Amino acid sequence: MAADIQPRLCKLSKKEGESFGFYLRIEKNIEGHLIRSVLTGGPADTVGLRDGDRVIRVNTVFVDGEEHQKVVDLIKKSGNCVTLLVLDDTTYTHAKKQGINLSQVNTPNPTPIQPVVNGVSGKTPRPKLCYLVKQASSFGFSLKTVEGVPGLFMTEITPAGAAFNAGVEPNDRIIELNGENVENASHQQLMKASGNNIMLLLIDETSDKYFKSKMIKIVASMASVKGLPLQPRIAQLTKGPQGYGFYLRVEQERQGHLIKEIDQNSPAEKSGLLDGDLLIAVNGDVVDHLDHESLVDKIKKCGNQVTFLVVDSTTNELYKQAGISPICYWKEVYELDQPVEVEESQGNQRSTESPQHGPRMCHLTKGPEGYGFILNAIKGVQGQFIKQVIKGSTAEEASLQVNDILIEVNGINVETDTHEELIEKIKTSGDKLSLLVIRKEEYDHYKETNTPTSANGSRVPTSEPVTPPENIEEESTPEEPETQEPVADSPILARREQAKSSAEGDTDDDTQL
Numbered sequence: 001m002a003a004d005i006q007p008r009l010c011k012l013s014k015k016e017g018e019s020f021g022f023y024l025r026i027e028k029n030i031e032g033h034l035i036r037s038v039l040t041g042g043p044a045d046t047v048g049l050r051d052g053d054r055v056i057r058v059n060t061v062f063v064d065g066e067e068h069q070k071v072v073d074l075i076k077k078s079g080n081c082v083t084l085l086v087l088d089d090t091t092y093t094h095a096k097k098q099g100i101n102l103s104q105v106n107t108p109n110p111t112p113i114q115p116v117v118n119g120v121s122g123k124t125p126r127p128k129l130c131y132l133v134k135q136a137s138s139f140g141f142s143l144k145t146v147e148g149v150p151g152l153f154m155t156e157i158t159p160a161g162a163a164f165n166a167g168v169e170p171n172d173r174i175i176e177l178n179g180e181n182v183e184n185a186s187h188q189q190l191m192k193a194s195g196n197n198i199m200l201l202l203i204d205e206t207s208d209k210y211f212k213s214k215m216i217k218i219v220a221s222m223a224s225v226k227g228l229p230l231q232p233r234i235a236q237l238t239k240g241p242q243g244y245g246f247y248l249r250v251e252q253e254r255q256g257h258l259i260k261e262i263d264q265n266s267p268a269e270k271s272g273l274l275d276g277d278l279l280i281a282v283n284g285d286v287v288d289h290l291d292h293e294s295l296v297d298k299i300k301k302c303g304n305q306v307t308f309l310v311v312d313s314t315t316n317e318l319y320k321q322a323g324i325s326p327i328c329y330w331k332e333v334y335e336l337d338q339p340v341e342v343e344e345s346q347g348n349q350r351s352t353e354s355p356q357h358g359p360r361m362c363h364l365t366k367g368p369e370g371y372g373f374i375l376n377a378i379k380g381v382q383g384q385f386i387k388q389v390i391k392g393s394t395a396e397e398a399s400l401q402v403n404d405i406l407i408e409v410n411g412i413n414v415e416t417d418t419h420e421e422l423i424e425k426i427k428t429s430g431d432k433l434s435l436l437v438i439r440k441e442e443y444d445h446y447k448e449t450n451t452p453t454s455a456n457g458s459r460v461p462t463s464e465p466v467t468p469p470e471n472i473e474e475e476s477t478p479e480e481p482e483t484q485e486p487v488a489d490s491p492i493l494a495r496r497e498q499a500k501s502s503a504e505g506d507t508d509d510d511t512q513l
Helices: 068-077 089-098 162-166 187-192 205-214 292-301 313-322 327-337 419-427 440-448 491-502
Strands: 008-013 023-025 033-036 054-058 081-087 128-133 142-146 149-155 173-177 197-203 233-238 247-250 257-260 278-282 305-311 360-365 373-378 381-389 405-409 432-438 509-512
Touching: 023 068, 054 068, 054 089, 081 089, 128 162, 128 313, 142 187, 149 173, 197 205, 197 313, 247 292, 278 292, 278 327, 305 313, 305 327, 405 419, 405 440, 432 440
Parallel strands: none
Antiparallel strands: 008 081, 023 033, 033 054, 054 081, 128 197, 142 149, 173 197, 233 305, 247 257, 247 509, 257 278, 278 305, 360 432, 373 381, 381 405, 405 432
């Protein structure tokens, strides 16, 4: 069957005036358009074309059985870039003997093919981030303009060059350079801004059409980060008899919360933490806005287990160059793989067979410890979502769920609000709160289909003003009584405490965990 055949898709790119590095032949007593004399190190060799391969499609055109010259002309008219769908000799010969219709091989589904970006497929198209380091004084690409279309486009991708290796493809449009939008920049301006390494935000033609049709502005936080050469690290720690075995420190000469003085064979060392790591998030919550004491308290409240997102200084600089937060890695790599357990009242349980249930209105009354939920916002990522719902709280009673996306507060749409704007709306309310929320997967579906996300497709009226917890900043949570944990005696801790007490002044915050 055609569905059982696995062809190879080979995208070739060459410089002007050069060849693709292979011969296309028709040979006596051998069926098909044959790949022959593949030049070692040439474009064809680089993308994996092999002697004896048969070409069944040129770009999207099925060519098996066509005249040789027609196939040659199709390749020539493709210019400096061509995509070939090929089968190896054994597969092709077997398919012919079985009478399989090769035109059905790799035939697109009636539904749109989901774009693959940096090796990641998704429900909607995504731009891609490509990090390039010069090779032999060149990034391995040229730029072109398209008549009637604004922007600069990639062309003449050098095989095995910096751009090729980073995932750049012909006709990709440049959105950002080193975190700055350059959609209206000239060729000269772009080249002046380039150094020995560059970070490009690119969009392919199909995805570009999608975003333009939806009138969505393309930004770096939409892109997959899996293709970047350096990545943050996720460390899962379980507390030992002497704590986690590291110091959390704030230093004057470096921004952020640093992991320091890791004990040998401690939970911190076993988790892969390294001295000097920058702590980005605790259990998925970004912590760069917290002061030292607040962060220490947050970690203590996690109990005996905690998960950190950390970066070394080099990786941190790479993400800064891209203009995104390392939390994007957590959201793409970690959160999508984690099951979310939500307890619901019997009357509010929903079937998993039909996920599209639409927005839900949750009415909350402020309790002694607030509403009982944590609202999270991520720098550089649009939208506010429920990070945690406290058991027994008014939020749980109102059926608020973890990962609910917040659409409206008291009848006012907040989808595009910043975290600060949303908090201001909540602070100007009374003791009751009406939230229109929707599950994340449903929200994505509504956005893809342009379905209104307000209740019944319209704004939801609210009869009375309402109010949130008093002290919501980057997150809101009810206050809990804290207990100071005893610290086990050890020579290491004694030495550290002595060093701290003898240090000049109190300029750095330093806490053992």
